[in-house]
Amino acid sequence: MRQETIRRLFSLLLLSILIVAFGATSKLFLTLPNIFTLLREASVTGILAVGVTFVIITAGIDLSTGAIVAFVAMVCANIFYYTTLPVWVALAAGLLIGAGAGYLNGLLVTRLHLPDFIATLSTQGIFRGLALIIAIRSSTGSISNKVITNQGFLLLGDRVSVVYLVTIAFFVVALLGQGILKMTPLGTHTYAIGSSRKSADLSGINSDRVKKVAFTISGICSAVGALFLTARMQTAIPELGTGLEFDVIAAVVIGGCAFSGGRGDVFGSVVGALFMAILTNGIYKYNLPAAFHIIIKGCVIIIMVIFDSVYHRRMDDRIRKAGKMLDQAAAAAEAAGGGAGGIS
Amino acid sequence: MQKQQEGELTMRKSVHWGIITVMIVALALAAAGQVSAQAKKNPYKDPVKIAYLPDNIGDTVGAAWGVGIKREFAYFPNITYQVFDGKLSAETQNQIMTELINQKYDCIILQAHDAAALAASAREAEKQGIPVIDLNLDAQTPHTCLVAMVDYEAGSLVAQEIAKGVGDNGNVVIIEAPPGASRGINVEAGFRDTLKAHPGVKILAAQDGEWLTEKGNTVMRDFLTKYPKINAVFAINDAMAEGASQAAAAAGRKMIIWGADGEKKALQYIEQGKLTGTIYTNCYDEGATAARMALYAIGAEINGSKFTKTPIIKMAPIVVTKDTVASIAEKDRW
Numbered sequence: 001m002r003q004e005t006i007r008r009l010f011s012l013l014l015l016s017i018l019i020v021a022f023g024a025t026s027k028l029f030l031t032l033p034n035i036f037t038l039l040r041e042a043s044v045t046g047i048l049a050v051g052v053t054f055v056i057i058t059a060g061i062d063l064s065t066g067a068i069v070a071f072v073a074m075v076c077a078n079i080f081y082y083t084t085l086p087v088w089v090a091l092a093a094g095l096l097i098g099a100g101a102g103y104l105n106g107l108l109v110t111r112l113h114l115p116d117f118i119a120t121l122s123t124q125g126i127f128r129g130l131a132l133i134i135a136i137r138s139s140t141g142s143i144s145n146k147v148i149t150n151q152g153f154l155l156l157g158d159r160v161s162v163v164y165l166v167t168i169a170f171f172v173v174a175l176l177g178q179g180i181l182k183m184t185p186l187g188t189h190t191y192a193i194g195s196s197r198k199s200a201d202l203s204g205i206n207s208d209r210v211k212k213v214a215f216t217i218s219g220i221c222s223a224v225g226a227l228f229l230t231a232r233m234q235t236a237i238p239e240l241g242t243g244l245e246f247d248v249i250a251a252v253v254i255g256g257c258a259f260s261g262g263r264g265d266v267f268g269s270v271v272g273a274l275f276m277a278i279l280t281n282g283i284y285k286y287n288l289p290a291a292f293h294i295i296i297k298g299c300v301i302i303i304m305v306i307f308d309s310v311y312h313r314r315m316d317d318r319i320r321k322a323g324k325m326l327d328q329a330a331a332a333a334e335a336a337g338g339g340a341g342g343i344s
Numbered sequence: 345m346q347k348q349q350e351g352e353l354t355m356r357k358s359v360h361w362g363i364i365t366v367m368i369v370a371l372a373l374a375a376a377g378q379v380s381a382q383a384k385k386n387p388y389k390d391p392v393k394i395a396y397l398p399d400n401i402g403d404t405v406g407a408a409w410g411v412g413i414k415r416e417f418a419y420f421p422n423i424t425y426q427v428f429d430g431k432l433s434a435e436t437q438n439q440i441m442t443e444l445i446n447q448k449y450d451c452i453i454l455q456a457h458d459a460a461a462l463a464a465s466a467r468e469a470e471k472q473g474i475p476v477i478d479l480n481l482d483a484q485t486p487h488t489c490l491v492a493m494v495d496y497e498a499g500s501l502v503a504q505e506i507a508k509g510v511g512d513n514g515n516v517v518i519i520e521a522p523p524g525a526s527r528g529i530n531v532e533a534g535f536r537d538t539l540k541a542h543p544g545v546k547i548l549a550a551q552d553g554e555w556l557t558e559k560g561n562t563v564m565r566d567f568l569t570k571y572p573k574i575n576a577v578f579a580i581n582d583a584m585a586e587g588a589s590q591a592a593a594a595a596g597r598k599m600i601i602w603g604a605d606g607e608k609k610a611l612q613y614i615e616q617g618k619l620t621g622t623i624y625t626n627c628y629d630e631g632a633t634a635a636r637m638a639l640y641a642i643g644a645e646i647n648g649s650k651f652t653k654t655p656i657i658k659m660a661p662i663v664v665t666k667d668t669v670a671s672i673a674e675k676d677r678w
Contacts, residue, residue, distance in 0.1 A: 033446050041439060135523060141550075142532060143523025145460040147484055157464075229435070235460035237434055238523060244435075284443045287426045 004265070007256045007311065011271045014304075018275065022282035029285055036162055040232075042277030043170035044225045048244065049251040049269040050177040051102075051221025054214040056252050057181070057194045059261025060109065060116040062215065065222045065248055067127035068101045069241030072226035074131040077236035080150045081136050087152040095223045101127060102219020106212030124245070132238045145237050148230070156231035166228040170270075173224060177217075178266040190214060194261030250297075251276050254304045258312065385450065387642040392450040393424045394638055397440055399457045399481060401429035403555065404583065404607045405627055406455060408678035409479055412631025413453060420639075434461035441465035445472050451638040453477045459484040459526040470649035475641035477634045478654070480527045488641045488648035491634045493605070493625040494661045495527045499534025499578075501623055501663055502602045506576045507542040509600045509620065514575030517567045518550035519560050519588055521580045528580045531604055535578055548574065553584035560587025568595045576600035582610035582622055589618045606664060608677040614669045621665040627678045630659050 023030040048065050055062045072094040079090040101123070108119040138144040148154065156165055181187035192200040193207045200207050230236050255272030257264030279300060283293050385392055396413055398406035410427055417423045428444075430437040434457045444452055445468060452469055454476055456462035466476045466483035475488035482490045506516060518535070521528020532550070539545050548571050553560040560579055567574060568591060576599055577592070579585035585603030592599055603610050606624025613619035637657070641648075648654075664672065 028447055031446070037442050037446055041442075132523075138529070142520065142529055144529065145458055145523070147460045147463050232464070233434065233438060233461050234464045235458070237458050237461050239433075240435070242433065280439070281443070284428075284440070285447075289427075293429075 004256075004263075007308075008268060008271075010307075010311075011254070011256060011268060011275070015271055015275055015278065018278050018282065022278065022285065026282070026285035029282060032162065034281065036159075036164060036167070038277050038281045039167045039170075039274075040164040041281065042273045043164065043166040044229050045244070045247050045251055045276060046170045046270055046273035047166075047173050047221050047225040047228070048218075048248045049255070049273050050173050050266050051218035052248050052252050053177065053255075053257055053264060053266050053269045054181070054190060054217045055116070056249075056257045056259065057190050057261060057264055058211055058214050059194045059197070059259070060211065060214065061120065061249070061259070062102075062105065062218045063117065063120040063245050064101065064105060064124040064127055065218065065225075066241035066244035067124040067131070068098055068219055068222035069226040069229060069244060070131040070236075070238060071101065071127040072097050072223045073230040073236035073240050074134050074238065076153070076227065076230055077136060077146065077148060078134055080148050080153065081146050087150060090150075090153060091227060094227050095220060098219045098221075098223020098226065099216050100219070102216040102222070103212060105219065106215035109215065110208035110211050128238070128242075131236075131240075135238045143238065145235050148234050148236075154231055154234060156228050157234065158231075166232065169224065169228060170273075173221065174266050174270045177221075180217075181265055186210065186213060191262055194263070196262075247276060250301050253308070254301065256308065258308065263312070384645060385642055387423070387450070387639040388420055389422055391422050391424065392642055393426070393447070394451045394453065394635075395426050395428060395444050395449045396453045397428045397430055397437060397444070398455040398479075399430045399437070400432045400555075401427065404609075404678070405480070405581070405605055408607070408627035409453075409455070409631035409634065411678070412628035412633075413635040414631075415628065416632040416635035430455070430457055432457060434458045437462055438465050441469060445469050445474060448472075449474055450642050451475045451477065453479060453634050453638055454483065455479045456481045456483045456526075467649065470647070473645075473647070475638065475646055475648055477637050477641065479630065479634055482526045482654065484526075486648065486651040486654050488646050488651075488654075489634075489637045490654050490656045491630055491637060492527070492656060492658055493627075493630065494623070494658050495530035496534035496537075497658075498604045498623040498661055499531040499536075500538040501661065502578055502604060502621075503535045503538035503542070505621055505663065505665075506578060506600060506602060507539065507545050510545060510575045512542050513544035515546050515548050515571065515573055516576045516578060517548050517564075517571065517574055519553040519563050519577065519579040519584045520550050522552055522554050525555075531580050545576075553579060553587065555581055555583060557583045557587040557590075560584030561591045562587075564588040564591035565595070568592065568597060574599055576602070578602050579604075581605050582607045582619075585610060585619055585622065586613060589613060593618065606662070606672070611664065611669050611672055611677055614664060614666055617666070621663065624662040624664045624672060625659045626676050628676065633657060633659070 028034055052062050052065060075097055076090045076094050079085055105120055105123055108114045109116055135143045136146050158165060189205045189210045192205055193210055197207055251272035252269045254275050255268030283296060396410060400406060417425045428440045437457050452474055456478060459482055462483040463485040466487050467485045469476050470487050477488055478490040480492050520532060549567060551563045553563050564587060577588045579588050582603035582605040585601055586609060589601050600620045602620055603622040606622050610619055610622045
């Protein structure tokens with residue numbers, strides 16, 4: 001069985017254990033309203049995680065996703081408050097801004113050669129500041145967040161029968177993301193530069209272009225998440241999405257992506273997002289003191305990262321040993337074949 | 345052979361899709377069967393679940409409310425009272441509100457992080473028959489009740505005291521509440537509006553102190569660096585006022601410093617001469633009032649979703665200075 005498949009099965013096993021544990025100990029956990037609520041909670045994180053997966057597979061990181069959410073949300077709020085433009089204009093503006101923000105991250109990393117961590121930490125501050133600047137204010141100058149009343153836009157926070165639209169969007173975005181990663185040259189190149197940037201460059205892959213595209217995808221996913229989150233909350237606030245980037249990165253890491261790059265996929269990130277949502281939802285069922293939530297989440301993330309590190313080291317050792325044995329067998333075969341007939 | 349394999353594959357695919365279709369239909373039917381209805385309850389006898397969701401569980405004001413609520417509910421063993429932490433995040437509060445609605449709590453006592461951001465959740469809770477009692481920071485939607493410290497009036501009282509203190513001529517800076525906090529907006533509005541009647545008192549600057557002592561300290565240090573002459577500071581809550589006081593003391597600059605809440609540490613600072621004054625509210629009483637309103641709302645089956653305006657209960661303020669601080673009894677200091 002492939003290494004990736006085993007890792008994926010492990011994630012699914014953990015998810016199942018969590019579901020069974022919470023389901024067995026809380027009668028409210030496996031109720032339909034809770035399941036669909038849980039899926040909704042996982043969806044925004046999951047949509048952002050799809051985009052961040054691309055960046056992390058390239059051995060990068062994106063810390064600006066939460067701030068992009070705030071900026072895109074605030075742009076939409078401004079459009080609805082100050083204009084009567086149709087909904088599609090707000091949606092298009094949000095997506096363009098998300099794409100532009102992501103592209104800017106890509107430019108900083110590829111053209112100015114800033115480390116991903118520094119570049120996106122800086123743009124996090126820039127986008128958060130821009131959200132504050134364009135925040136709607138009262139006549140005295142203080143920020144006065146307004147409730148969005150555009151019914152067309154608010155539909156994004158609604159459901160189709162029992163399933164929230166954001167959950168449907170999550171799975172559509174995830175399918176698209178997985179399709180791009182696994183079935184397109186862009187996906188192949190993404191893995192290639194994450195595995196070895198040097199080898200990818202020598203193979204003729206335009207690594208800078210792939211990086212820029214990865215960050216742009218992350219920006220677009222952040223924008224999509226922002227639109228749904230804003231519709232759900234029916235407002236935009238400058239501090240929206242604060243800390244969200246860490247939940248997103250945690251979901252991606254739990255799902256199997258390595259910070260060293262070249263590993264993981266969208267499916268894993270989906271599982272990671274579901275895992276985080278189920279963990280939070282389950283903890284609430286026990287009505288534990290608030291401090292326990294953070295401690296438990298932190299411990300789970302540490303355990304998953306340790307497991308990944310140990311598992312991949314073991315797998316790499318196995319592959320190295322198998323490679324050595326093959327080399328030895330080939331050398332022995334060559335020696336036997338060369339001794340018998342010579343070279344003609 | 346190939347045809348047989350193709351046939352098997354088609355059958356397997358059909359079975360898979362068949363299972364998925366049945367699951368979706370079953371889920372939809374099960375969901376359709378889920379009806380939530382809260383039966384009439386006697387909150388003083390029947391088991392009831394009440395949640396308290398402050399903006400930040402570590403905040404002194406929120407903690408004092410929690411004590412007041414707990415003291416009130418202690419008389420009724422049928423009440424299950426649970427405290428959650430909003431972690432200063434509107435998204436977290438919304439998530440918890442959804443959880444509380446799903447768990448069919450009988451009432452939610454909420455301190456909204458942001459008026460607009462919690463409107464949808466509060467509305468949904470009221471629609472589900474769960475009364476929402478807000479404390480200080482209100483959600484921007486009609487609901488069962490708001491129990492609040494005086495806000496506009498508090499700002500106005502402080503403005504009058506500061507104007508008197510600087511002799512109607514001086515420079516003031518404001519350490520503001522986070523944007524969107526309705527209490528902060530109202531307190532500041534009362535302060536600014538009242539100062540309009542004292543044109544000799546100029547507001548030099550206003551910055552967000554995030555309700556926190558450390559941030560209030562940082563903001564005050566910035567003000568002290570930027571403005572050589574500051575006669576007075578107004579911090580929208582006592583925690584920020586304490587931070588401002590520490591910054592001013594460290595810089596060796598004397599000035600009038602006012603807060604607004606009346607927490608224990610602020611009263612001690614006033615006794616020690618580190619703070620000039622504050623507007624005191626008995627937060628234990630405020631929490632207890634919210635608790636009583638919660639029980640009343642459950643028993644009376646109040647439907648806040650039908651209200652066009654939220655009923656407001658305002659707690660009586662006391663202007664506390666060095667001359668009046670002794671009148672606040674130890675048991676009322678929170």
